Amino acid sequence: MTNVYLDNSATTKLDPRVLEKMKPYFDSKYGNASSIHAMGQENHIVLTKCKEEIAKLINGNPESIIFTGSATEANNMIIKGVAEKNKESYSAKATETPGKHILISTIEHPSVKKSAEYLKSQGFDIELIPVNSDGLVELDQVKKMIKPETILISVMTINNEIGTIQPIKQIAEFAKKNNILFHTDAVQAVPYVDLDVKGWGVDFLSLSAHKFNGPLGVGIAYLADRRSVTPLIHGGGQEYGVRGGTYNIPGIVGMTEALKLAYAEKDEYINQVSDLTQYLWKRIQEEIDDVSLNGSTEHRTPNNLNILFKRIEGEAILMDLSVKGINVSTGSACSAENLRPSSVLSKIGLEDNDLNSNIRFTLGKFNTKEEIDYTVDSLVETVRRLRSFTPIK
Ligand SMILES: Cc1ncc(COP(=O)(O)O)c(C=O)c1O
Numbered sequence: 001m002t003n004v005y006l007d008n009s010a011t012t013k014l015d016p017r018v019l020e021k022m023k024p025y026f027d028s029k030y031g032n033a034s035s036i037h038a039m040g041q042e043n044h045i046v047l048t049k050c051k052e053e054i055a056k057l058i059n060g061n062p063e064s065i066i067f068t069g070s071a072t073e074a075n076n077m078i079i080k081g082v083a084e085k086n087k088e089s090y091s092a093k094a095t096e097t098p099g100k101h102i103l104i105s106t107i108e109h110p111s112v113k114k115s116a117e118y119l120k121s122q123g124f125d126i127e128l129i130p131v132n133s134d135g136l137v138e139l140d141q142v143k144k145m146i147k148p149e150t151i152l153i154s155v156m157t158i159n160n161e162i163g164t165i166q167p168i169k170q171i172a173e174f175a176k177k178n179n180i181l182f183h184t185d186a187v188q189a190v191p192y193v194d195l196d197v198k199g200w201g202v203d204f205l206s207l208s209a210h211k212f213n214g215p216l217g218v219g220i221a222y223l224a225d226r227r228s229v230t231p232l233i234h235g236g237g238q239e240y241g242v243r244g245g246t247y248n249i250p251g252i253v254g255m256t257e258a259l260k261l262a263y264a265e266k267d268e269y270i271n272q273v274s275d276l277t278q279y280l281w282k283r284i285q286e287e288i289d290d291v292s293l294n295g296s297t298e299h300r301t302p303n304n305l306n307i308l309f310k311r312i313e314g315e316a317i318l319m320d321l322s323v324k325g326i327n328v329s330t331g332s333a334c335s336a337e338n339l340r341p342s343s344v345l346s347k348i349g350l351e352d353n354d355l356n357s358n359i360r361f362t363l364g365k366f367n368t369k370e371e372i373d374y375t376v377d378s379l380v381e382t383v384r385r386l387r388s389f390t391p392i393k
Pocket of ligand 1: 010069111159160208209219
């Protein structure tokens with residue numbers, strides 16, 4: 001059975017070279033990196049080396065890297081941890097105005113949005129920064145929204161649905177000038193953007209290994225100053241006491257290797273994925289009527305096509321393609337548990353009628369031209385058939 005995987009923003013295939021690097025840590029090198037004996041200490045050295053290598057790749061400090069179980073955890077740690085810390089420091093200084101204002105972009109991933117919603121229920125003042133019709137956060141908009149009480153701004157580096165690349169350096173510089181902490185969720189950014197935590201001046205950044213051909217179950221919370229968050233997970237004192245839990249050495253080794261490979265092979269990969277994505281879009285436009293691209297054409301990751309297919313339910317296309325062995329997404333959420341229409345697409349101004357008629361194709365390093373040809377051939381047939389009996393005008 002054919003299997004074409006075009007949902008690389010949801011997760012990616014583990015690179016076989018990464019798997020090879022990980023294997024010994026499941027097999028013979030299984031010491032707990034916090035143990036004092038030789039096997040433990042050997043793995044502690046591995047842990048330290050991984051932090052050094054990752055720090056080089058993202059231009060950050062090794063001591064600022066906190067390994068987590070996912071980017072969802074990293075985002076929760078940062079958003080809630082900053083808020084919690086702020087509460088502590090203000091309760092000690094009762095005369096100061098409590099800094100309870102947090103700004104996040106309106107198109108953040110649910111792990112940021114829902115953390116912020118939780119904080120709202122706890123009395124924090126949360127505001128959503130709107131985006132323009134390309135899905136871009138404009139600095140002028142941010143300037144208008146800050147208050148003296150603003151403690152944190154969070155804007156993702158690249159949006160997971162429409163692939164928009166945000167002006168992170170600009171916003172981070174502005175935040176710094178105004179003494180506001182800045183977080184960017186960079187989960188979709190590897191290797192499309194050269195991560196540069198020091199150059200950008202970001203305080204916090206989140207990553208997830210399974211988005212760049214690394215393993216599931218391991219992420220990074222980069223904390224420029226670890227003292228700016230209150231820990232969420234208490235435990236055995238790992239990660240300087242900021243995040244308890246036995247170190248996932250196979251995962252950490254795998255993530256480090258995946259990040260190294262992603263940046264070492266970046267140019268070749270980006271050329272390859274851009275060509276394939278453009279080829280897919282060209283054929284779709286030539287062979288299917290009434291389609292349009294959602295989001296920016298200019299500030300966009302080269303592997304993302306989020307396409308509106310007028311007059312058809314996206315779910316119907318997805319299911320039909322799935323039967324043909326083609327795996328895509330409606331782009332509205334990372335999980336099939338949540339089938340509500342995309343909020344990102346409504347925020348960039350799609351009409352209500354069109355909100356359920358979209359498909360997200362996200363390509364990756366293992367896709368081939370043959371797969372794209374098979375996808376378009378199948379899609380043409382799917383769209384023709386579904387439109388032949390659609391009730392939607
Ligand atoms: C932008 C963004 N942030 C965070 C996450 C969550 O990552 P994880 O799967 O590691 O929890 C995702 C996953 O889709 C994402 O796309």
